[in-house]
């Protein structure tokens with residue numbers, strides 16, 4: 001039986017409001033550090049006044065790092081209120097707003113860089129709504145802007161085989177819609193890398209790179225990575241702040 005979108009949404013909100021044991025707020029994954037340095041590092045020295053958005057920001061783990069960029073306007077957005085309060089208390093000068101990734105409360109063409117870290121996109125159900133979230137991220141970007149998101153890697157389900165996950169795999173194969181039930185009870189999208197690349201291209205974004213959780217970590221090929229980061233841009237400007245051709 002297919003899950004009802006409203007039920008999935010309510011379940012997600014309840015979970016992220018109350019039960020999600022958030023990461024240590026200062027923790028940042030290597031992939032994230034690499035991406036922030038590579039795509040925003042120059043803006044720091046050039047003192048560009050950028051607008052940065054942390055979408056599905058949770059308690060502001062990434063917001064905090066965006067906030068370090070001098071002169072930037074930082075927006076945090078999430079559907080769960082409790083984590084938003086926590087994010088706001090730690091980043092008082094950032095703007096926080098409650099909203100849905102599938103209908104961003106942000107003006108068209110307003111953002112230079114947006115990030116949806118730690119797989120927020122994968123909790124949007126069903127697939128059409130999840131696709132809508134990609135369209136929304138594209139909509140809010142300025143020409144030449146960058147969007148970064150991570151998504152669960154279906155391959156890692158096969159390569160890091162665990163008996164507890166057999167039921168999830170079974171549900172994936174019987175439904176064939178990309179979603180499976182995680183052990184925490186959340187219905188979560190798991191992407192096939194090539195399928196996701198096609199999806200991103202279909203909404204008009206250009207993929208710049210797919211980043212492993214440990215970039216440069218030769219010891220772990222992407223098929224073993226539980227989630228991957230996709231860096232995309234709108235238009236063809238080589239750096240943020242330059243006009244797109």
Ligand SMILES: C[S@@+](CC[C@H](N)C(=O)[O-])C[C@H]1O[C@@H](n2cnc3c(N)ncnc32)[C@H](O)[C@@H]1O
Pocket residue numbers: 012013016023055056057058059060061062077078079080083099100101102116117118119120121123124
């Ligand atoms: C795994 S947490 C990641 C939080 C944060 N980005 C981080 O990296 O620490 C996923 C976040 O996505 C948010 N989320 C899930 N579905 C959402 C939706 N439809 N609209 C906005 N936020 C959503 C959750 O409330 C949660 O805070």
